[in-house]
Amino acid sequence: MTPERRDARVPVPPTATYRLQLQPRFPFRAAADAVPYLASLGVSHLHLSPVLEAVPGSLHGYDVVDPTRVRAELGGEEGLRALSRTAREHGLGLVVDIVPNHMAMAPRHNRALWEVLREGPRSPYARWFDIDWEARGGQVLLPVLGGPLGAELEHLRVDGDVLRYHDHVFPLREGTGELPLLRLLDAQWYRPVWWRLARTELNYRRFFSISELIGVRVEDPEVFEATHGTVLRLLHEGVVDGLRVDHPDGLADPDAYLDRLHTASGGRWTVVEKILADGERLPHSWPVAGTTGYDALRHVDGLFTDPAGAAELLTLYRRFAAPQTDRGGDWAATVRRAAYGVLAHELAAETDRLTRVAARVCAASDDPGLRDRAPWALRTALRELLVRMEVYRPYTSGDPALIVTEEAAAGAREAFAVPEEAGAVDVVRGLVLGGEGAAGAEFRARFAQTSSALRAKSVEDTAFYRYTPLLAANEVGGDPGVPGVSPAGFHAYCARVQRDWPLGGTVVSTHDTKRSADVRAALAVLTECPQRWADVLEKVTHAEEGGPDGQLAWAAWQTVFGLGPARPERVREAVLKHAREAGLYTSWTEQEPPYEEAVAAFVTAGPCGVPGERVAALRGELEPYIRANVLGTALVHLTMPGVPDVYQGTEGEYRALVDPDNRRPVGFPPESPGEKDAVTSAALRLRRRLPEVFGASATYEPLAAEGSAADHCTAFVRSGRVVTAVTRLPLRLAEAGGWRGTRLALPPGTWTDALAPGRTFAGQADVAELFERLPVALLERVG
Numbered sequence: 001m002t003p004e005r006r007d008a009r010v011p012v013p014p015t016a017t018y019r020l021q022l023q024p025r026f027p028f029r030a031a032a033d034a035v036p037y038l039a040s041l042g043v044s045h046l047h048l049s050p051v052l053e054a055v056p057g058s059l060h061g062y063d064v065v066d067p068t069r070v071r072a073e074l075g076g077e078e079g080l081r082a083l084s085r086t087a088r089e090h091g092l093g094l095v096v097d098i099v100p101n102h103m104a105m106a107p108r109h110n111r112a113l114w115e116v117l118r119e120g121p122r123s124p125y126a127r128w129f130d131i132d133w134e135a136r137g138g139q140v141l142l143p144v145l146g147g148p149l150g151a152e153l154e155h156l157r158v159d160g161d162v163l164r165y166h167d168h169v170f171p172l173r174e175g176t177g178e179l180p181l182l183r184l185l186d187a188q189w190y191r192p193v194w195w196r197l198a199r200t201e202l203n204y205r206r207f208f209s210i211s212e213l214i215g216v217r218v219e220d221p222e223v224f225e226a227t228h229g230t231v232l233r234l235l236h237e238g239v240v241d242g243l244r245v246d247h248p249d250g251l252a253d254p255d256a257y258l259d260r261l262h263t264a265s266g267g268r269w270t271v272v273e274k275i276l277a278d279g280e281r282l283p284h285s286w287p288v289a290g291t292t293g294y295d296a297l298r299h300v301d302g303l304f305t306d307p308a309g310a311a312e313l314l315t316l317y318r319r320f321a322a323p324q325t326d327r328g329g330d331w332a333a334t335v336r337r338a339a340y341g342v343l344a345h346e347l348a349a350e351t352d353r354l355t356r357v358a359a360r361v362c363a364a365s366d367d368p369g370l371r372d373r374a375p376w377a378l379r380t381a382l383r384e385l386l387v388r389m390e391v392y393r394p395y396t397s398g399d400p401a402l403i404v405t406e407e408a409a410a411g412a413r414e415a416f417a418v419p420e421e422a423g424a425v426d427v428v429r430g431l432v433l434g435g436e437g438a439a440g441a442e443f444r445a446r447f448a449q450t451s452s453a454l455r456a457k458s459v460e461d462t463a464f465y466r467y468t469p470l471l472a473a474n475e476v477g478g479d480p481g482v483p484g485v486s487p488a489g490f491h492a493y494c495a496r497v498q499r500d501w502p503l504g505g506t507v508v509s510t511h512d513t514k515r516s517a518d519v520r521a522a523l524a525v526l527t528e529c530p531q532r533w534a535d536v537l538e539k540v541t542h543a544e545e546g547g548p549d550g551q552l553a554w555a556a557w558q559t560v561f562g563l564g565p566a567r568p569e570r571v572r573e574a575v576l577k578h579a580r581e582a583g584l585y586t587s588w589t590e591q592e593p594p595y596e597e598a599v600a601a602f603v604t605a606g607p608c609g610v611p612g613e614r615v616a617a618l619r620g621e622l623e624p625y626i627r628a629n630v631l632g633t634a635l636v637h638l639t640m641p642g643v644p645d646v647y648q649g650t651e652g653e654y655r656a657l658v659d660p661d662n663r664r665p666v667g668f669p670p671e672s673p674g675e676k677d678a679v680t681s682a683a684l685r686l687r688r689r690l691p692e693v694f695g696a697s698a699t700y701e702p703l704a705a706e707g708s709a710a711d712h713c714t715a716f717v718r719s720g721r722v723v724t725a726v727t728r729l730p731l732r733l734a735e736a737g738g739w740r741g742t743r744l745a746l747p748p749g750t751w752t753d754a755l756a757p758g759r760t761f762a763g764q765a766d767v768a769e770l771f772e773r774l775p776v777a778l779l780e781r782v783g
Contacts, residue, residue: 042684290504302485
């Protein structure tokens with residue numbers, strides 16, 4: 001039976017939000033200056049990146065150091081209040097991004113962490129942080145040294161009541177300042193160690209594999225109150241109206257956390273950054289408006305991707321990049337191999353801790369079937385089950401057996417040479433599905449946390465950079481193995497969202513997307529002309545010999561095609577990041593200078609050099625079809641079910657690559673607004689003027705075109721009053737001879753074109769006439 005979902009609606013939910021990336025160069029005052037323009041654009045709320053005190057100079061704000069204060073570098077609480085007042089004067093509200101899962105491992109700035117390092121587990125702040133005090137001799141390992149202790153000892157010095165190491169400062173335990181240095185180190189509640197030991201020895205929970213971010217135990221009610229007090233006060237005082245919750249998968253108990261947040265916030269509009277795999281559903285019992293919208297991104301992108309062309313592109317990719325396509329260019333196999341590597345390296349410490357918890361549960365159990373399980377066997381079983389997870393984590397509000405399946409267990413057993421030892425798989429699976437007591441609950445939480453970190457690292461941060469036939473499909477929440485979505489599949493998704501999560505978020509570009517929506521829209525056109533792409537690549541490859549491996553070269557050429565004209569350094573930085581994330585020939589921790597120098601030289605001479613002009617010429621030839629995809633993506637996003645979030649600058653043409661490229665400040669208002677600005681503003685203003693047409697009680701109905709080119713027109717009607725129609729696969733359409741009399745049957749009434757006032761339609765609209773001015777149409781029923 002589906003649990004009853006409590007109402008997460010507020011009296012006036014957002015009609016659309018606009019994401020602003022706050023930083024010292026763009027503080028609250030700058031955001032306030034942009035308010036008049038953003039209000040005129042048509043959004044209802046500003047969506048602010050984290051506003052609480054962060055590491056000085058932070059460009060993103062996710063490295064919080066003090067959750068009790070609004071960030072001084074942005075203008076402090078008074079600056080936030082002034083922004084809120086200005087926003088309200090223009091009819092706008094505020095939504096803020098909160099970070100419950102972690103804080104910055106920066107003792108000199110993080111007072112709570114400083115006290116823990118000084119006083120150890122007896123500190124009143126010790127309960128804040130997810131530290132395993134039973135491991136590593138009861139000392140928190142701090143992976144900050146540039147080399148082994150012996151090589152760095154001379155750089156460690158006592159200065160009064162603190163220990164200094166270059167720019168790092170740590171507190172000294174009371175009464176230890178006069179000890180000899182080695183004894184002094186042994187006497188602390190922490191131990192500075194070589195940064196490489198973070199892989200295997202760390203004894204605090206991190207955000208993914210980022211040692212600079214330490215996990216916070218918000219499952220503790222006192223910790224929740226301490227870390228959320230300021231945000232909740234701002235909510236109740238009317239300074240802030242809604243919340244975006246960052247990375248709930250990392251929490252010990254997301255269900256309980258969201259229950260507590262819902263109660264404490266008074267049911268304010270809240271969305272969660274939950275990445276859903278294809279076919280996965282958000283737990284219906286969660287008292288939230290929905291996800292932040294990466295599931296919508298996958299469906300919108302897929303709508304403008306040709307599945308047949310994507311399959312042909314994959315064949316050409318394998319031929320071009322072989323034998324360097326990560327053993328053949330198979331998506332599922334690439335993910336599995338990446339997962340094994342991540343568990344063995346970046347998440348080895350997390351796997352060790354999970355193994356210790358499993359061993360402790362087994363040793364203390366009254367069930368004889370759980371006894372006598374060797375740690376190595378439990379570790380192997382854990383590894384084999386984790387790599388077979390196809391979602392970020394199993395949730396107790398669902399049925400874990402549907403995720404940690406018997407099929408996965410059967411595959412995991414094959415890793416054991418001795419059948420009797422393979423019984424460890426059943427033991428571990430049983431613990432995941434319902435271990436006993438507090439220890440069993442801890443195991444399930446740690447398994448889920450490790451699973452989510454593994455999925456993020458192995459898929460988003462590794463496999464996406466190893467499997468690259470179509471870069472547009474390698475996006476957060478995406479499925480590169482099945483990049484296309486049929487119109488029927490898209491309509492079914494929209495109908496489900498309108499029924500279940502009508503006020504959830506939708507996005508197409510964010511601060512975390514690998515490529516902006518406009519770049520992906522350009523790349524999607526390649527699925528309509530895969531052979532033309534391969535022919536150009538053959539020519540430019542022959543023109544530029546001595547480049548890197550074919551896999552990276554293919555990705556680099558697609559990067560410059562999608563981005564268009566750009567400074568060479570932007571492309572070099574993105575391609576070098578791509579190579580390091582892939583980890584095949586170089587990585588962030590094991591850099592290979594000769595390879596990286598070859599990559600930089602290749603990018604400069606090839607994609608950003610004379611050969612790159614051929615790719616630029618192809619993009620120029622395909623520009624009309626890129627335009628159709630760009631405008632179609634924007635209009636579908638802004639009128640489909642859910643609350644659209646517009647990332648800063650994307651109301652107009654916005655071509656950006658992976659961070660930090662996509663976090664550059666933008667100007668307000670834009671210098672030369674174009675077609676996309678006009679489409680965006682028209683749709684946003686319509687949403688704001690007719691909230692009932694797009695809100696919780698709205699309806700969504702597909703509209704089917706009729707005629708020889710019907711498959712190239714995707715259309716839907718909202719609440720019988722607004723029609724969206726876009727061109728799908730425009731290059732294939734042109735090659736087939738155009739619309740050729742295709743018609744779209746409009747619902748009863750007279751319809752006016754919101755993108756071209758004065759034009760009206762009724763009955764059977766000729767699609768060629770409908771798209772005469774633009775490849776998209778937004779119609780409002782008159783009267």
